[in-house]
Amino acid sequence: MSSALHIPPPYRTIRETEADVVVLRCEDPSVSFAELLQAMGSMSAPVIVVSPRRDAEVVVEVFRGGAGYLVEGDYCTCMLSSAVMAATVGHTYFSPVACAAVRDAARRLPDPGEAMERLRSLLSPRERQIMELLSTGLGAQEIGLRLRLSEKTVRNNLSNIYAKLDARGNTDAVLKWLGAAQGDPIGLTAR
Structure with missing residues (x-):
């Protein structure tokens, strides 16, 4: 990835690009994200939404569309860079506030029990x-700092966790950890 392009709504020219990742900065993802997906058509580039909206319904809607989510003011350039790199390998990244919104939505689910x-x-x-x-939105580097482990050790543990939980990546693992993927009555799992 060597450049960034600005494509204003209604995003018609996006199909003419060879984007590795699309970063959508918008005020209302409920409208803009749907427009972007429609404009992308069969284009398969991953999307990261950056927005000031932090309500669970909006974050969950974006996740259901298969995109990552960063809440404006809740991430640094390192997190944005991590989100872009993670997207290139099929992982979905959430800033801590966005992850908390998903956690809150998952807490409203019935008790998953045994x-x-x-x-x-x-x-x-x-x-x-x-x-x-991880379920609070921290990445491998931040987890390593908190637990006094190397980032590589955390990543090795995450690989083991993904295998044990049969998870596709960090977001899928977090949803399973929180019980949101079990029965999924509020539609948290990606479609």
């Missing part, structure tokens, strides 16, 4: 610590 406890018991105590921090 099945959830079985799922969580698959993880070692260290892996559970890492999942708790």
Whole structure:
């Protein structure tokens, strides 16, 4: 990725680009994200939404559309860079406030009970610590700093966690950890 292009709404010229990742900065993702997806058509570039909106319904709607989400003022350039790099390998990235919105939505789900406890018991105590921090929106580097582990050790643990939870990446793992992927009554899992 060597350049960035500004494509204003209604995003008609986006199909003429060879974008690796699309970063959509908008006030209302409910409108702009839908317009972008329509304009992209069959284009398969991952999307990261950057918006001041932080309500769970909007964040969940964007996640259902398969995009990452950064809340304006809740990320630094390193996080944006991590989100873009993660998107290139199929991971979905959320800023801490966006992740908290998903957590709040997941908390409103019925108690997942015994099945959830079985799922969580698959993880070692260290892996559970890492999942708790990951579910607050922290990345591997920040988790490493908090737990006094190298980033590589955290990433190795995350790979093990993804395999144990049968998760596609960090967002999928967090949703399973929170019980949101079980039955999914509010539509949190990506479609």
